[in-house]
Amino acid sequence: MGIFKKFALQFGKPEGMLGGIAGRLMASTNVEKNKWTISLLNIQSSDYVLEIGFGPGIATELVSKVIHDGHYVGIDYSDVMLRQARKRNKKALQEGKVTLKLEEVSNISPSDLKFDTVFSVNSIIFWEDPVNSLKRIRKVMKPKGLIALTVLPYMKGATEETSIKLGSDISQYLKQAGFSTIKTELKEMKPVAAICVLGVNQ
Ligand SMILES: C[S@@+](CC[C@H](N)C(=O)[O-])C[C@H]1O[C@@H](n2cnc3c(N)ncnc32)[C@H](O)[C@@H]1O
Structure with a gap:
């Protein structure tokens, strides 16, 4: 496998030295879509928030x-x-506001802690079985909890149509997992529009 393909794969599961470089690249290029996703969630000071990926x-x-x-x-x-995120969030971890865990989304286990808000940015495209993972996520959410799944397709040749198609696939996954009040937001970004699909755990 060529070095470019190996590097591209690092965005799905960053590993080793190339994964470290991919992480630093994400940190410098992904701020806008993360800010946008969070702005759609209206997070309150007392909320319990879960992020996947x-x-x-x-x-x-x-x-x-x-x-x-x-x-x-x-x-x-x-x-x-996990190492990069821990380093970036050292203070919040020490203050006890943040927990960072090494976990595969399909293994999320039921817990006593229930979340008001769940979100994920450019991660669902890598999940092996999104519907089953979303069903497990629902089990750790509060009733009326909100989920937001954002994707900005960066593969070669991606257009706004690609984002819209991904948004429609994600809406279907959310419906099949039992979420309701599903809506889609689109925002112009570089190199293509980002799409965010929101749903409610009814
Ligand atoms: C393209 S990166 C995006 C990272 C971050 N959300 C951002 O916007 O900068 C995708 C992340 O999702 C994680 N990821 C992908 N599939 C996952 C899975 N099945 N379970 C847990 N994490 C996963 C990867 O390890 C990677 O850190």
Whole structure:
């Protein structure tokens, strides 16, 4: 496999030295879509928030500035990303506002802690079985909890149509997993529009 293909794969599960470089690249290029996703969620200071696929921990940092009596839990299955996110969020971790865990989304286990808000940025495209993972996520959400799944397709040749098609696939996954009040938001970004699909755990 060529070095470019190997590097591209690093965005799905960053590993080793190339994964470290991919993480630093994400940290410098992904701020806008993370900020946008969080802006759609209206997170309150006392909310319990779960993020799937935190990568280098950009959204972790943004959310930890908003929550004070609540808590942020992030999961990601890449230990390289766990290290980068821990480093970026050292203070919030010490303050006890943030928990970062090495976990595969399809293994999320039922817990006593229930979340008001769940989100994910450019991660669902890598999940093996999105519907079953979303069903498991629903079980750790509060009734009326909100989920937001954002994707910005960066593969070669992607257009706004690609984003819209991905949004429609994600809407179907959410419906099949039992979410309701599903709506889609689109925002112009570089190199193509980002799409965010929101749903409610009824
Ligand atoms: C393209 S990166 C995006 C990272 C971050 N959300 C951002 O916007 O910068 C995708 C992240 O999702 C994680 N990921 C992908 N599939 C996953 C899975 N099945 N379970 C847990 N994490 C996953 C990857 O390890 C990676 O950190």
